[in-house]
Amino acid sequence: MKTREIIKYDKNPILSKSNVPFKVNGIFNPGAVKFDDNYLLLCRVEMPNGRSGFVLAKSTNGHEFKVDSKPCLTPEDHKECYEYVEWGIEDPRITRINDVYYLTYTGYSKHEPLVILAETKDFNKFKIHGPITEPSNKDCAIFPEKIEGHYWKVDRPAAGNRNDIWISKSDDLIHWGSYKCILEPKQGTWESDKIGASTPPVKTSEGWLMLYHGVRTFGSSMIYKVGVVLLDKDKPWIIRGKCENPILSPEFDYERVGDVGNVVFTNGWIVEPDGEIKIYYGGADTNICLAETSLNYLLEMCR
Ligand code: BMA
Numbered sequence: 001m002k003t004r005e006i007i008k009y010d011k012n013p014i015l016s017k018s019n020v021p022f023k024v025n026g027i028f029n030p031g032a033v034k035f036d037d038n039y040l041l042l043c044r045v046e047m048p049n050g051r052s053g054f055v056l057a058k059s060t061n062g063h064e065f066k067v068d069s070k071p072c073l074t075p076e077d078h079k080e081c082y083e084y085v086e087w088g089i090e091d092p093r094i095t096r097i098n099d100v101y102y103l104t105y106t107g108y109s110k111h112e113p114l115v116i117l118a119e120t121k122d123f124n125k126f127k128i129h130g131p132i133t134e135p136s137n138k139d140c141a142i143f144p145e146k147i148e149g150h151y152w153k154v155d156r157p158a159a160g161n162r163n164d165i166w167i168s169k170s171d172d173l174i175h176w177g178s179y180k181c182i183l184e185p186k187q188g189t190w191e192s193d194k195i196g197a198s199t200p201p202v203k204t205s206e207g208w209l210m211l212y213h214g215v216r217t218f219g220s221s222m223i224y225k226v227g228v229v230l231l232d233k234d235k236p237w238i239i240r241g242k243c244e245n246p247i248l249s250p251e252f253d254y255e256r257v258g259d260v261g262n263v264v265f266t267n268g269w270i271v272e273p274d275g276e277i278k279i280y281y282g283g284a285d286t287n288i289c290l291a292e293t294s295l296n297y298l299l300e301m302c303r
Pocket of ligand 1: 090091
């Protein structure tokens, strides 16, 4: 496995609203997975009314994607829990467990954000389980296998001015407990105000590797960057390593200028069998970009 730094794709952004065959304000923050030998992005599209749904984009090489002709999941599909998603569904994370793909995403409504769970086997039919947290909570990612006989998730409940990453466990992916706070913002740094889990954790020989986002407020604006953390393989509430610096920051116009400027935000990555990694991320809440790196490099950053 090669060690390589993080390289932003020179043809970024890989998707913007001109690639979407229907009218949207933007396409960003995709979940990512390999499915049937294709690269699949489950992209958030903000509709003209300002509410988000999801559309699929497919690729054979991970670089050039074609967006489907219509959304695959919308707030209106949530018949049993529409009240909690009325203002949009956002930022899906995809975790494969056996042959089922579990989606965790933000349901947004007058109740504030909470986490919705859905599952699919084919990205065509979706079974929506509904909310698995109360508000305010978002940035939820499920671990891809059981640890100590339980399922695990990380998420980001917001309480007062606290925005920390928490872990919890479950026997059925619906009912959760044993909550623990595992990571807090670090004052006076790039991640001083808010953090949240980004990509679903990936198992490595050294533990669970996960990307997360950190936010720092400057005056009235916020800068979103991406960091990396390593959780213990058997006791995932223990932090084994963490990079002090962000691994991705807004630098280019496509990350600095858009509906929300100075944002790089990821909720989807693909780790190839040879350890190469594709990180798909939203630029300025407006478009979708790609950065490539390797497992070795990210592990080295955490040591
Ligand atoms: C977060 C989420 C993301 C968004 C980011 C920057 O709170 O809502 O969807 O990309 O803010 O605006």
